[in-house]
Amino acid sequence: MSLKPATLSQADAIIGQYPHKRSATMPLLHLVQEDRGYINDADMAWVAEKVGVTPMQVLEVVTFYPMFRREPIGRRHIRVCRTLSCALRGSYALMASLEKSLNCKRGETSADGNFTIEFVECIADCGCGPVVQVDHAMHENVTPDKAEAFAAKIRTSLTDTNYGKTAPQPGTPEWNG
Amino acid sequence: MPAVERPLIYANLRQPGYTVDIDCYLRHGGYDALKKAVAMKPEDVCKEVETSGLRGRGGAGFPTGMKWKFLDRKSGKPAYLVVNADESEPGTYKDRQIIYKDPHQMLEGIAITAWAIQAKQAFIYIRGEFQHGAKILERAIVEAKAKNFLGQNILGSNYSCEVVVHRGGGCYVCGEETGLIESLEGKRGYPRIKPPYFPAVLGLYNCPTIVNNAETMAQVKHVLAFGGAEFAKIGIPGDSGTHIWGVSGLVKRPGLYEIEAGKATFGELLYDLCGGPLDGRKFKAIIPGGSSTKILKFGERFKGKLPNGTEFDWALEDIPLDSNSIAACGTGLGTGGTIALDDSVEMIQALSNLNAFYAHETCGQCTPCREGSLWLSRVSKRITTGGGMETDVPLLLDIANQVAGRTICAHGEAVAWPVQSAVPKFKDEYLESIRRRQRGEEVNGLRLI
Ligand SMILES: Cc1cc2nc3c(=O)[nH]c(=O)nc-3n(C[C@H](O)[C@H](O)[C@H](O)COP(=O)(O)O)c2cc1C
Ligand code: SF4
Ligand code: FES
Numbered sequence A: 001m002s003l004k005p006a007t008l009s010q011a012d013a014i015i016g017q018y019p020h021k022r023s024a025t026m027p028l029l030h031l032v033q034e035d036r037g038y039i040n041d042a043d044m045a046w047v048a049e050k051v052g053v054t055p056m057q058v059l060e061v062v063t064f065y066p067m068f069r070r071e072p073i074g075r076r077h078i079r080v081c082r083t084l085s086c087a088l089r090g091s092y093a094l095m096a097s098l099e100k101s102l103n104c105k106r107g108e109t110s111a112d113g114n115f116t117i118e119f120v121e122c123i124a125d126c127g128c129g130p131v132v133q134v135d136h137a138m139h140e141n142v143t144p145d146k147a148e149a150f151a152a153k154i155r156t157s158l159t160d161t162n163y164g165k166t167a168p169q170p171g172t173p174e175w176n177g
Numbered sequence B: 001m002p003a004v005e006r007p008l009i010y011a012n013l014r015q016p017g018y019t020v021d022i023d024c025y026l027r028h029g030g031y032d033a034l035k036k037a038v039a040m041k042p043e044d045v046c047k048e049v050e051t052s053g054l055r056g057r058g059g060a061g062f063p064t065g066m067k068w069k070f071l072d073r074k075s076g077k078p079a080y081l082v083v084n085a086d087e088s089e090p091g092t093y094k095d096r097q098i099i100y101k102d103p104h105q106m107l108e109g110i111a112i113t114a115w116a117i118q119a120k121q122a123f124i125y126i127r128g129e130f131q132h133g134a135k136i137l138e139r140a141i142v143e144a145k146a147k148n149f150l151g152q153n154i155l156g157s158n159y160s161c162e163v164v165v166h167r168g169g170g171c172y173v174c175g176e177e178t179g180l181i182e183s184l185e186g187k188r189g190y191p192r193i194k195p196p197y198f199p200a201v202l203g204l205y206n207c208p209t210i211v212n213n214a215e216t217m218a219q220v221k222h223v224l225a226f227g228g229a230e231f232a233k234i235g236i237p238g239d240s241g242t243h244i245w246g247v248s249g250l251v252k253r254p255g256l257y258e259i260e261a262g263k264a265t266f267g268e269l270l271y272d273l274c275g276g277p278l279d280g281r282k283f284k285a286i287i288p289g290g291s292s293t294k295i296l297k298f299g300e301r302f303k304g305k306l307p308n309g310t311e312f313d314w315a316l317e318d319i320p321l322d323s324n325s326i327a328a329c330g331t332g333l334g335t336g337g338t339i340a341l342d343d344s345v346e347m348i349q350a351l352s353n354l355n356a357f358y359a360h361e362t363c364g365q366c367t368p369c370r371e372g373s374l375w376l377s378r379v380s381k382r383i384t385t386g387g388g389m390e391t392d393v394p395l396l397l398d399i400a401n402q403v404a405g406r407t408i409c410a411h412g413e414a415v416a417w418p419v420q421s422a423v424p425k426f427k428d429e430y431l432e433s434i435r436r437r438q439r440g441e442e443v444n445g446l447r448l449i
Helices: A005-016 A021-036 A041-051 A055-064 A084-088 A091-102 A144-157 B022-027 B032-038 B042-052 B064-069 B094-101 B103-117 B131-146 B177-184 B214-226 B266-273 B323-328 B347-361 B367-384 B392-401 B411-438
Strands: A076-081 A115-120 A132-134 A137-139 B080-085 B121-126 B162-167 B209-213 B242-249 B255-260 B283-287 B301-305 B311-315 B337-342
Touching: A005 A021, A005 A041, A021 A041, A021 A055, A021 B162, A041 A055, A076 A091, A076 A144, A084 A091, A084 B242, A084 B337, A084 B347, A091 A115, A091 A144, A132 A144, B022 B103, B022 B131, B032 B103, B032 B214, B042 B064, B042 B103, B042 B214, B064 B103, B064 B209, B064 B214, B080 B103, B080 B177, B080 B214, B094 B103, B094 B131, B094 B214, B103 B121, B103 B131, B103 B162, B103 B209, B103 B214, B121 B131, B121 B177, B131 B162, B177 B209, B209 B214, B242 B266, B255 B266, B266 B283, B266 B337, B283 B411, B301 B323, B347 B367, B347 B411, B367 B392, B367 B411, B392 B411
Parallel strands: A076 A115, B080 B121, B080 B209, B121 B162, B242 B337
Antiparallel strands: A076 A132, A132 A137, B242 B255, B283 B337, B301 B311
């Protein structure tokens, strides 16, 4: 599968923002990942050529940053913060409930390919813990007692044809994402 | 007297109906400070900031005016401004509000700073997870350029400055300024060795670079709005302006409280503003300024001398909220991200949670930090899972002592400080946690790891 023409056409504008091309490595990787969902070897070769480094130098970057993925993930990417402030508000119990409700273990993708659940480190929303980032949206105060309803909401979103397409409104999870 | 807030940075964004668009910002006096700055000589703007006594809000509290003075202007190389919006210190969530709710306030500070240091290019390094935040900033930059506050020939002058938003990839160590610079150059975020790589001399692309925190930029706007001397009157001598206290964890009302430096105490913050502990609980400890700062225990007495010679003898509740007082109690104001722990918390689990964070985030360049963080995490975790021995408690301290001061960047201290401060204060409780598990007793309650 190749990248969309819209992705390819943005590359030069991004590179042009930097005094040195190599600085565009991460922005291009983000671009690729937003297009395909993950980054493959051909993508890395493409980025390497674009920014004038070797594919190995791009691989070094991809493997350093936790946000970059080299494998496809589930249709919904669920990131639960596990760091102290959120943990104090119940993120470990929340994770255990979500694993059960969505039938998916942490760090894995569910067998039906619908969900990937991960523990992540602090995502800078500590006063509203536990926080959960689901794709583009940031959900706050997801206490363990709300886990099942939360899981149900994520499941329902699978059939929402407008998912991720509406403009975020201030104060909503989409805005804070 | 109960603590009162003095919103400066958050004054506008807290108002109902306040929006992120430039028209709203202009209705609130937006970009007036930039107009003032551009009418002044760049070196005079630097002087205002120096007079203001503003300290950086990224955690280390370095005086901003002094930092700008270190900029190497003789090399003839272009100067860069890099704004640190990586906000990744656990417990810290203050910059997020500015980015998501009042981006122009930060951009105005950036424009003023860029003018002051004569940078023609600024970068905002924003943590990768702030996906929409990056878009909000990009939109705000387009608006500011359209009104000529950024971009070519700013406000009709012959000075131009471009601002680019650059997204990180989820690495804590890229908040460290030299790791951030490497990352911005398109590499792994390995922090650089200082010397020689002081950003002000050999920063981005080996050019002179100023790295300032996102909130510091917003504060600069107010320095110009008030004038340096007036700004210096907010707060106390040696620590001017407001501090945003982002309280999280086990309090009734977690949240962000903006308080004039030194004008309230931890007790007032935690009881008056945050509503005290949860019902039926008692406070046990706080981590005052982000997870890397040293823990303070309720019931401790803090005695010593302030830099101005005043002697003090405080309970935790009495400590004034300014950087000198907090430093004199053996910890730091850091980012103001206070994490509150109560008597329901098993302290070894809290420590283990943080140790896991640092083990995950070490970049691996320095052996003490790489190995030390992993061993601290393993040893504290094995205590929580029942495999601990009493010798593990001194072992934790021993490992931490071999990390601090022996690494390239301050991540080494971030690894060591939580352990070095907590082990002496909670040793007995840790030992009890080990023995309880050895006796096969059930450990109920909140799980933190
Ligand atoms: C491991 C580590 C992580 C850091 N993370 C951040 C961060 O997320 N945001 C930030 O502004 N400063 C962070 N800092 C501090 C920066 O290195 C730097 O001191 C700061 O951005 C300077 O800005 P200031 O002078 O305006 O405070 C971090 C430091 C270390 C050692
Ligand atoms: S102290 Fe740790 S994070 Fe910093 S450079 Fe060394 S290994 Fe990397
Ligand atoms: S600890 Fe969860 S967002 Fe900071």
